[in-house]
Amino acid sequence: SQELEQSPQSLIVQEGKNLTINCTSSKTLYGLYWYKQKYGEGLIFLMMLQKGGEEKSHEKITAKLDEKKQQSSLHITASQPSHAGIYLCGAPLKAAGNKLTFGGGTRVLVKP
Template identity: 55%
Template sequence: QQPVQSPQAVILREGEDAVINCSSSKALYSVHWYRQKHGEAPVFLMILLKGGEQKGHEKISASFNEKKQQSSLYLTASQLSYSGTYFCGTDGETSGSRLTFGEGTQLTVNP
């Protein structure tokens, strides 16, 4: 079952902040975040593991609330290069094998 993302789309001016949310109806082992630029393959940004460990991007941060089965991606002082579609991915409760993605959030950063 796909996680649910919000908002569906965001338009920002360079330097503004944005938050993208991801929620799941099932218990999660980890939450993954990916960005896909137009015409390209999705690229890994970050993973948040049960227990609080986080691996990923130096300029983008995220949180993972295990009890609420929710994650949020924080993009601060956005740059033009942040434009793209952001996907959150979730996997099974006990392993990292089954990776299921949400519908995506389209982020546009304008000058």
């Protein structure tokens, strides 16, 4: 079965600093979703990458998909306290599929 490994598991950054989260798949990626979750709440959709080399940005968050490496990265520029939370990557189990498997999550804390 496909497994997604996220790194780091947690990180603490100073407000204003950049941070990067990686999501590596054990199998071929057929797309990659990034979500943010506040503690004990639902998931907020950030972005979805479909093609190798694709890069998307929303406000200060940028995500990139490297199909060859079976990896995606999420980069936050000039972090703010509002960026704190758990970031989860999810990937379809098969091509053109909608069932997702998820990574273990990365817990981000931004120190003011």
